[in-house]
Amino acid sequence: xxxxxxxxxxxxxxxxxxxxxxxxxxxxxxxxxxxxxxxxxxxxxxxxxxxxxxxxxxxxxxxxxxxxxxxxxxxxxxxxxxxxxxxxxxxxxxxxxxxxxxxxxxxxxxxxxxxxxxxxxxxxxxxxxxxxxxxxxxxxxxxxxxxxxxxxxxxxxxxxxxxxxxxxxxxxxxxxxxxxxxxxxxxxxxxxxxxxxxxxxxxxxxxxxxxxxxxxxxxxxxxxxxxxxxxxxxxxxxxxxxxxxxxxxxxxxxxxxxxxxxxxxxxxxxxxxxxxxxxxxxxxxxxxxxxxxxxxxxxxxxxxxxxxxxxxxxxxxxxxxxxxxxxxxxxxxxxxxxxxxxxxxxxxxxxxxxxxxxxxxxxxxxxxxxxxxxxxxxxxxxxxxxxxxxxxxxxxxxxxxxxxxxxxxxxxxx
Amino acid sequence: xxxxxxxxxxxxxxxxxxxxxxxxxxxxxxxxxxxxxxxxxxxxxxxxxxxxxxxxxxxxxxxxxxxxxxxxxxxxxxxxxxxxxxxxxxxxxxxxxxxxxxxxxxxxxxxxxxxxxxxxxxxxxxxxxxxxxxxxxxxxxxxxxxxxxxxxxxxxxxxxxxxxxxxxxxxxxxxxxxxxxxxxxxxxxxxxxxxxxxxxxxxxxxxxxxxxxxxxxxxxxxxxxxxxxxxxxxxxxxxxxxxxxxxxxxxxxxxxxxxxxxxxxxxxxxxxxxxxxxxxxxxxxxxxxxxxxxxxxxxxxxxxxxxxxxxxxxxxxxxxxxxxxxxxxxxxxxxxxxxxxxxxxxxxxxxxxxxxxxxxxxxxxxxxxxxxxxxxxxxxxxxxxxxxxxxxxxxxxxxxxxxxxxxxxxxxxx
Numbered sequence: 133x134x135x136x137x138x139x140x141x142x143x144x145x146x147x148x149x150x151x152x153x154x155x156x157x158x159x160x161x162x163x164x165x166x167x168x169x170x171x172x173x174x175x176x177x178x179x180x181x182x183x184x185x186x187x188x189x190x191x192x193x194x195x196x197x198x199x200x201x202x203x204x205x206x207x208x209x210x211x212x213x214x215x216x217x218x219x220x221x222x223x224x225x226x227x228x229x230x231x232x233x234x235x236x237x238x239x240x241x242x243x244x245x246x247x248x249x250x251x252x253x254x255x256x257x258x259x260x261x262x263x264x265x266x267x268x269x270x271x272x273x274x275x276x277x278x279x280x281x282x283x284x285x286x287x288x289x290x291x292x293x294x295x296x297x298x299x300x301x302x303x304x305x306x307x308x309x310x311x312x313x314x315x316x317x318x319x320x321x322x323x324x325x326x327x328x329x330x331x332x333x334x335x336x337x338x339x340x341x342x343x344x345x346x347x348x349x350x351x352x353x354x355x356x357x358x359x360x361x362x363x364x365x366x367x368x369x370x371x372x373x374x375x376x377x378x379x380x381x382x383x384x385x386x387x388x389x390x391x392x393x394x395x396x397x398x399x400x401x402x403x404x405x406x407x408x409x410x411x412x413x414x415x416x417x418x419x420x421x422x423x424x425x426x427x428x429x430x431x432x433x434x435x436x437x438x439x440x441x442x443x444x445x446x447x448x449x450x451x452x453x454x455x456x457x458x459x460x461x462x463x464x465x466x467x468x469x470x471x472x473x474x475x476x477x478x479x480x481x482x483x484x485x486x487x488x489x490x491x492x493x494x495x496x497x498x499x500x501x502x503x504x505x506x507x508x509x510x511x512x513x514x515x516x517x518x519x520x521x522x523x524x525x526x527x528x529x530x531x532x533x534x535x536x537x538x539x540x541x542x543x544x545x546x
Numbered sequence: 547x548x549x550x551x552x553x554x555x556x557x558x559x560x561x562x563x564x565x566x567x568x569x570x571x572x573x574x575x576x577x578x579x580x581x582x583x584x585x586x587x588x589x590x591x592x593x594x595x596x597x598x599x600x601x602x603x604x605x606x607x608x609x610x611x612x613x614x615x616x617x618x619x620x621x622x623x624x625x626x627x628x629x630x631x632x633x634x635x636x637x638x639x640x641x642x643x644x645x646x647x648x649x650x651x652x653x654x655x656x657x658x659x660x661x662x663x664x665x666x667x668x669x670x671x672x673x674x675x676x677x678x679x680x681x682x683x684x685x686x687x688x689x690x691x692x693x694x695x696x697x698x699x700x701x702x703x704x705x706x707x708x709x710x711x712x713x714x715x716x717x718x719x720x721x722x723x724x725x726x727x728x729x730x731x732x733x734x735x736x737x738x739x740x741x742x743x744x745x746x747x748x749x750x751x752x753x754x755x756x757x758x759x760x761x762x763x764x765x766x767x768x769x770x771x772x773x774x775x776x777x778x779x780x781x782x783x784x785x786x787x788x789x790x791x792x793x794x795x796x797x798x799x800x801x802x803x804x805x806x807x808x809x810x811x812x813x814x815x816x817x818x819x820x821x822x823x824x825x826x827x828x829x830x831x832x833x834x835x836x837x838x839x840x841x842x843x844x845x846x847x848x849x850x851x852x853x854x855x856x857x858x859x860x861x862x863x864x865x866x867x868x869x870x871x872x873x874x875x876x877x878x879x880x881x882x883x884x885x886x887x888x889x890x891x892x893x894x895x896x897x898x899x900x901x902x903x904x905x906x907x908x909x910x911x912x913x914x915x916x917x918x919x920x921x922x923x924x925x926x927x928x929x930x931x932x933x934x935x936x937x938x939x940x941x942x943x944x945x946x947x948x949x950x951x952x953x954x955x956x957x958x959x960x
Contacts, residue, residue, distance in 0.1 A: 148878060152901050230923065236912055238922060245934050246904065324757055328934045343738055343761055349935040350763070370957040377959035464562060486952045487566050490660065498650055498955030507960070508652060508951070509644065520659050520742045520948035521763040522936035534934035537922070538900045541912030543784045545791035546921065 136319045139307050140326025143247045143272040146302035150270050151244050154221070156301055157267055161217035163295035165210040168260060171291045172206045178287035179256065186280055198254045199281055209260045209288075212512065216264040219511050222529040223270045237540045242533045244270030246328035249320055249348070250514075251276045253334040256284035262333075263292055263306045265514050269532035272305050274327070276320055279312035286310060321346040328534075333515050336442065351522060353515035356386035356470035357442050358500045361459040361485065363476035364395040368402050370497065371475040375448075376409035378473070378499045384444045386516060387471050387503040391439055391449040393459045396422070399452045403427050406450075415446045422452035439466045456481055460488050467491055469518050471500035492518060492525035550733045553721050554740025557661045557686040560716035564684050565658050568635070570715055571681055575631035577709035579624040582674060585705045586620045592701035593670065600694055612669045613695055623674045623702075626926065630678040633925050636943040637684045651954045656947045658684030660742035663734055664928075665690045665756070667748040670698035676747075677706055677720045679928050683946035686719050688741070690734055693726035700724060735760040742948075747929050750856065765936060767929035770800030770884035771856050772914045775873040775899070777890035778809040782816050784911065785889040789862075790823035792887070792913045798858045800930060801885050801917040805853055805863040807873045810836070813866045817841055820864075829860045836866035853880050870895055874902050881905055883932050885914035906932060906939035 133141070150157070168175070179201040186196050222242060229239035248271045252258045259275060266273035277285040289308040297303045309316050318341075321330060327348040332338050336355050343352070360378060362371045378389040394402050403426045407417065418434040419427065431450070438449040439462070453459045463472055473495035474485040482496045493503040503526060505513025510528030517523045523531035547555070564571070582589070593615040600610050636656060643653035662685045666672045673689060680687035691699040703722040711717045723730050732755075735744060741762040746752050750769050757766070774792060776785045792803040808816050817840045821831065832848040833841065845864070852863040853876070867873045877886055887909035888899040896910045907917040917940060919927025924942030931937045937945035 148902070148904075151904065232921070232923065236916060243904070347757055349933055351935070367957070374957065374959055381960060482954075486954075488562070490562075490565065490657070491950065493951045493953060496952075496954045498953055498958040499960050501960040502650060502953065502958065503951075507646070509646065519763055521765070524949055525951050535938055536905065537907045537917075537939050538910075539907060539912055539916065540896075540900075540910045543781070543788065544912040544916070545788055546795060546913055546915040 134319065135311065136309065136316065136323060137326070139274060139309070140247065140323050142304035143274055143307060144326050146304035147244065147246045147272040149302050150267070150272055150305055153270065153301060156299060157221070157270065158217045159299040160267060160296045160301050160305070161213050161264055163298050164260065164264065164292050165213040165217070167291045167295040168206055168210040168213065168288070171287075172203055175206060175284065175287045175291065176201055176203070178283040181283040182281055191280065195254065195280070199256065199284070201256060201284060205257060209257050212257070212261050213264040216268050216512055219268065219529055222268070222533050227535060234544050235542065236544050239538050240535050241538060243536050245532060245534050247272045247274065247326055248532065249274045249276070249323065249327045249330040251317055251320065251330065251332045251334070251338065251342070253278045253338065254280060256281040256288060258333065259285045259288045259308070260292065261512065262514060265512055265529060265532060267296075267305060269529050271328070271532065274307050274309060274320065276309040276312075276317060282310065282312050317341070318345050321348065324348045331515055351515070351517050351527070352519045353517055354386045355442060355468045355518055356388070356516075357391070357440070357466060357468045358387060358389045358470050359391050359393060359463050359467060359472045360389050360500065361393040361456075361463070361472070361474045362395060362398065362402050363456065363474055363478060363481050364397045365478040365481065366398060366402065366475040367477060368398065368405050371402055372405040372409040374473065374475060374497070374499050375406050376412070378501055379410065379415055379448050380413040380446065381501055383446055386442075387500050388444070389448070389500055390441070390443055391451065391466070393451050393453045393462055395456070395459070396452050396454055399423070399426055403450070410448065413446055415448050417448055417450055419450040420452055423450045456484060460485070463489055470516065471495065471503040473498060473500050492516065548733065549725065550723065550730065550737060551740070553688060553723070554661065554737050556718035557688055557721060558740050560718035561658065561660045561686040563716050564681070564686055564719055567684065567715060570713060571635070571684065572631045573713040574681060574710045574715050574719070575627050575678055577712050578674065578678065578706050579627040579631070581705045581709040582620055582624040582627065582702070585701075586617055589620060589698065589701045589705065590615055590617070592697040595697040596695055605694065609694070613698070615670060615698060619671060623671050626671070626675050627678040630682050630926055633682065633943055636682070636947050641949060648958050649955065650958050653952050654949055655952055657950050659946060659948050661686045661688065661740055662946065663688045663690070663737065663741045663744040663762070665731055665734065665744065665746045665748070665752065667692045667752065670695040670702060672747065673699045673702045673722070674706065675926065676928060679926060679943060679946060681719060683943050685742070685946065688721050688723060688734065690723040690726075690731060696724065696726050731755070732759050735762065738762045745929055765929070765931050765941070766933045767931055768800045769856060769882045769932055770802070770930070771805070771854070771880060771882045772801060772803045772884050773805050773807060773877050773881060773886045774803050774914070775807040775870075775877070775886070775888045776809060776812065776816050777870065777888055777892060777895050778811045779892040779895065780812060780816065780889040781891060782812065782819050785816060786819040786823040788887065788889060788911070788913045789820050790826070792915055793824065793829060793862050794827040794860065795915055797860055800856075801914050802858070803862070803914055804855070804857055805865065805880070807865050807867045807876055809870070809873070810866050810868055813837070814840055817864070824862065827860060829862050831862055831864055833864040834866055837864045870898060874899070877903055884930065885909065885917040887912060887914050906930070
């Protein structure tokens with residue numbers, strides 16, 4: 133058995149206990165929160181090694197900031213775990229049921245996934261956030277973070293495993309893959325005897341690698357090439373405000389927009405208003421010929437690739453379209469199925485857009501930035517699914533569960 | 547573009563139309579049913595080529611029987627399609643919704659998967675059954691059947707595509723991969739730019755190949771190493787009757803049992819009763835040492851492998867266990883997570899079994915043979931999922947859908 137196979141086997145055993153652990157799960161979460169606070173200095177010391185190594189390896193200031201832990205951030209992690217503890221238990225809910233004519237009583241009930249694998253990058257707070265959600269959902273979890281955060285993650289995981297054991301649950305309810313080579317990631321993606329589901333959290337490169345290599349069921353998350361379409365009938369001021377918000381309030385996240393489509397009938401009026409808003413944050417506009425004809429040479433000519441990529445930066449692609457249908461075609465071609473919004477005052481255009489756009493979240497007259505578990509009222513979020521199986525859009529505790537049928541009879545045969 | 551990529555691109559275009567096709571879908575299904583009847587002789591003629599080739603290739607009588615189409619079977623296919631047409635539309639159901647404090651109105655609504663791929667073996671009636679379910683669920687479908695049925699499947703698909711086109715929907719709502727090489731199956735499993743989900747329907751070999759090769763989201767179906775556990779408190783006559791039913795009423799299907807576990811306290815009494823029932827159908831018993839000590843040398847010594855495989859035949863593995871916990875350990879080790887049943891009169895044992903067995907369907911005092919979409923009241927069935935993502939257990943129309951969030955606002959930004 134390889135190290136990872138052993139880890140998988142241990143997690144599978146732990147999952148059998150966790151499956152019916154009931155309120156023990158909340159005890160464990162509260163113990164974790166306390167332990168994170170009690171061991172804050174040790175975690176910060178480990179984090180300092182990662183920061184020193186990161187600086188030596190030339191990480192950008194923005195990456196170093198994501199990596200950094202301090203008292204405030206550890207308090208935030210502890211509070212996050214407590215919030216998960218305070219949510220209702222997603223396990224054991226009877227979703228539906230009926231009595232069949234032959235007297236069989238059948239019910240469909242929520243159950244844990246079993247063993248959940250999570251591959252993530254950079255930020256060490258994900259280690260406690262993700263483990264807490266999986267624990268609460270009754271599943272054992274195997275985490276594999278990025279090599280930049282390995283000392284921080286190891287320290288956090290040690291604290292969590294001790295806390296889990298302190299309430300009498302198996303330590304292996306949570307585990308960290310400490311081998312941060314590419315091989316260990318690939319092996320985790322292929323641990324089909326032990327993993328019930330794998331959730332990659334990261335950029336397009338990680339998602340691509342998972343699609344290429346995974347042999348376990350996967351929930352793809354997070355790649356968002358999101359669009360706002362400004363319809364012929366749009367309130368131009370609202371359009372400019374929503375576009376400014378969706379592009380600039382946090383450009384590095386997946387629900388930020390990357391392309392704006394503008395109906396040709398309002399392009400002359402809308403484009404200058406949109407540009408004026410974006411100029412406040414010095415957003416670079418990459419536009420089609422029609423956009424450039426209206427806004428001038430300050431607009432960089434857009435390439436095909438500009439419509440296909442996530443900039444995750446203060447850059448926006450803009451295209452003038454002939455019609456709503458034209459916009460729908462563009463979105464069907466380039467969208468990653470995350471979030472799209474139409475700005476319109478036309479009832480039929482709104483309905484057509486919401487019916488025809490095949491994305492996890494489809495908006496009318498609102499910013500795509502609302503695609504978020506917290507905003508949607510799902511509680512803490514494990515990620516945003518951009519696939520159509522199992523869960524789509526923001527995933528909270530409920531989306532981390534599976535179900536089974538329980539059938540009670542008195543001797544029925546078929 | 548390869549032939550399959552072109553097929554995928556065509557299906558994706560067709561899916562955009564089908565997504566909002568409403569009652570046109572039922573028109574298409576009724577046209578398909580009529581066309582199957584009208585073209586029965588042409589289909590039977592094509593089927594005769596497959597039968598002749600099959601005989602020449604030395605297919606067993608049982609496989610030839612599965613392959614054979616006649617007027618009665620084609621009428622059955624037509625009626626199956628009509629039944630799917632008569633079911634309620636699974637698309638456009640609002641699952642839940644709420645208004646957020648900021649005034650955003652958010653609803654979660656069922657939508658089609660998009661493009662569904664199905665790889666199946668042997669029986670040509672699956673071609674119309676599966677296509678009908680996918681169409682009704684608003685998804686385009688790409689089918690790839692076995693090479694034994696290629697002429698039958700091609701004839702059925704031609705009839706269906708003409709019928710679909712006759713009501714004004716795109717012909718490419720359904721398509722058949724006519725290349726039946728292993729390469730085409732692998733290419734379909736990796737058609738990630740076009741397929742939203744792949745459902746393999748077949749034996750353990752096919753499922754294994756899909757797990758190894760797929761790069762698209764998969765719903766695994768059908769491998770069932772199912773167990774009956776006879777508890778200390780069981781009604782022995784009921785146990786014998788349920789075991790006889792679950793093993794012999796149709797041994798080749800996935801919800802038939804493969805192993806019986808008997809509590810040691812009742813083994814002396816239960817095993818002879820079970821054997822007497824199974825003898826009526828000459829079931830071969832492969833047992834542990836304790837089983838052989840009770841039933842004698844007519845019982846073949848069971849190997850480790852006998853507990854791990856699906857016999858799909860008149861063969862049953864039997865093991866005497868020390869306790870319910872012992873039975874739970876055995877099931878956790880060998881079960882494929884399909885269906886398991888406990889025979890008991892003990893309230894706590896029943897609850898422990900249903901809580902601790904991690905399978906799609908967990909029974910008390912009933913035959914595992916009920917794990918079936920029709921029996922569960924889900925309508926026609928596309929397969930039985932043995933994985934924990936998306937759908938688990940029998941999958942009907944609802945399990946062939948995805949969902950999206952629609953959010954209506956009046957200028958909200960975050």
